[in-house]
Amino acid sequence: MKQKHTLLLLCSFLITSFLMAQSGKISGVITTSDGKPAPYITVAIRGTQQTSLSNEEGYYEIKNIKPGNWTLSVSAAEAAPQERAIVIAKGAMLTEHFVIKETARELDAVFVNARKSTEHASVSLRLKTSLLETPQNIQVVDQAALAQQQVISMSDGLVRNVSGATRVEHWGDLYANITARGSQIQAFRNGFNVVASYWGPLTEDMSFVDRVEFVKGPAGFMLANGDPSGLYNIVTKKPTGITKGEVNLTLGSFDLYRAGLDLDGSLSKDKKLLYRLNIAAQNRGSHRNFEYNNRYIIAPVISYQLDEKTKVTLEYNGQFAKMTEVGSYYIFSRSGYGTYPRNLTFTNPGLPPTRINDQSGYLTFEHAFNPNWKLTAQGSYFRYNQAGMSSWPSLMDSVTGHLIRNIGLWDAKSNMALGQVFLNGEFRTGTVRHRILAGVDAADKKYYADWGQSHDLDTLGALFDPENPGYGVPDNGYPVFDRSKPLEERAIAAGGIQTQRYSSIYVQDELAFFRERLRLTLAGRYTDVSQIYGTGTDFSKARHFTPRAGLSYSIDQTLSVYGLYDQAFIPQTGVLTNGGKLKPVTGNNMELGIKKNWFHNRWMTTLSVYRILKQNELTADPQSDPGAPTSIVLGEKVARGVELDIRGTILPGFTAMANYAFTEGLITKVAPGAAGLYTVGQIVPGYARHTSNAWFSYELQTGALQGLGLSGGVTSLIGRYTGWSIEGQQLPDYLKLDGGLFYTRDRYRFTLNVFNILDSYLYTGSYYEMPSIYGDWSQASLKPAYYYQTEPPRNIRFSVSYRF
Structure with missing residues (x-):
């Protein structure tokens, strides 16, 4: 028996030796363009599962390659890929060296x-x-x-x-x-x-x-x-120091045409002066008639490395939009949600577009004093201009659901100047590691809006019929608004002023104990804020200190648990019915969680539970004079829930993202002035109790169809509450299924997705008490009106991109 085992082992050894003698081996060294070893570069034999990863010296080796003609592929993350044709003879030991175009630093x-x-x-x-x-x-x-x-x-x-x-x-x-x-x-x-x-x-x-x-x-x-x-x-996006680019084109349902260009590279031979340029343009229609959203975007960035320790970055983002008026997305119904066809719109052709210019600029200065201490200072200026209109019905027939469409002026502009300086540092006191963050923030924000003019498109004698809509010249004609006065002056009359100034100082120390496995975070921020609201007469000022304490413990290098207590506050404006000083809304957050990275960081999971308590929030006093409205303190609200996030690579080529959240919002205390209006345990609207999402993707790694992939996802919302009102119908559950194909080959990528595969009638909305009539205007009163926005039916989107 022992002789048989010995004979079998000998035969196996001879067969294996013979097969290995017939196969070949390839090895080599990969270096950067400046002659340094290039580690962690993937080398693969295309069409097989044979791969190797270069070591710290840049050396790689692939054994047992069948004789024949093959393509050797070299790639790493965003680095430019290389391919080389090779011939493997029986028992050959081939040497192939590669020089990638990136430097060691890049x-x-x-x-x-x-x-x-x-x-x-x-x-x-x-x-x-x-x-x-x-x-x-x-x-x-x-x-x-x-x-x-x-x-x-x-x-x-x-x-x-x-x-x-x-x-x-x-x-x-x-x-x-x-x-x-x-x-x-x-x-x-x-x-x-x-x-x-x-x-x-x-x-x-x-x-x-x-x-x-x-x-x-x-x-x-x-x-x-x-x-x-x-x-x-x-x-x-910022410059990476790697010369590369990408162009992409997208076509889709409802007249979507889009193109984009991303350029990244260096403007100097020493690669100290870098640039990034992104431009894009789109024409985009909608599943709703006469609705559109056209844009073009330009975003250049320049960075300059003054020396090894100091860098300056200058950036601009410009978005320029031309679209249908704000509110054109809404549908109003007397009967409930989702009662009309998805393509119904209450807008009207012939209305001028709303134009928006959203521009921002940034200047960032970074200086590393040494490997442990770094100073970052950045300033930004935002300028937003909107010239357009909004739509919202002014009257509805409570029996037929016919209504008067109203168009209101909405010109607005916003100017924001913001600045930050913060210092990151690290030092030790004995065995305790300290990680310091300290900084100051300041902002000056001004928003002006004129929504004080409006025009009815329809008349009492010719109401708009959602079941048989007509889109000719409106019975009451098109609006003509007076824009002769400066916007700031018009905003005062319309009550459309919102300004805010704040400054704050912040200090945080993360203390690490027991070989940095236990980390205690202690921090505090002091903020001074003042703001003006409405016509410019509502003024509020608040100074507040918000503490923060966190504890994190690493059970091992891939698993940590944490606890957190943090605060935030929101200044408020208005006049209290019974007088007195306004207090800011305060929010107290308590959170516990566990984080885990799996299989060499290929999977990441986070599980957290939280409880946020909000106090001192104001709400309108329904018993106050409509001409001079006042506010009352609501009391106390709580939001609590559980959240789970999972993402990563399950198998080579198979990636997944999944998440779930349970959310609950309740009124926990009612202030004396709000008794009778609200009750303890009442739902705070604006959320879904159960939210679930998933997205999966698989790409073939070998064979003739290598690079072909399948992806898909699902979104589920269960227990949906309306956006703003607790009255009216609760929204039905929501389920959306998407999926598609993609193909990656060399520098090309093709992507085709089908959204809302089930062609479900999807929407979100809320309840509103609208002025309503039955017969004539003298009978007008507030009656329920349900408003909602539909999502597109089944639709497709196709993209092709080319990297160079």
């Missing part, structure tokens, strides 16, 4: 860019601690997700990538209005709070966006004053 930047979405926040979030060790739920949507899902603006389904994030009311593609944890979250761009009014800013076009960071809950390290539910931070 290659390092490539790997930093490739890792930053999963490991670190952007510079504009100010944090030096990795996302795994940061005691807060922070989610990042990167370029790969944006391209695969064909997201072209902030309102284009991007929120599916983040647990609990929804758009309660879409506002078309004008404003993002994203909600999470029970309230609308703040909009940031490159670390600046760009909220000048409730309605802004204009949705960012993805042509100049590198990534979007969602920070859940209060964020004292960024937020001076704002809603404690959180923020999203748009990080714009």
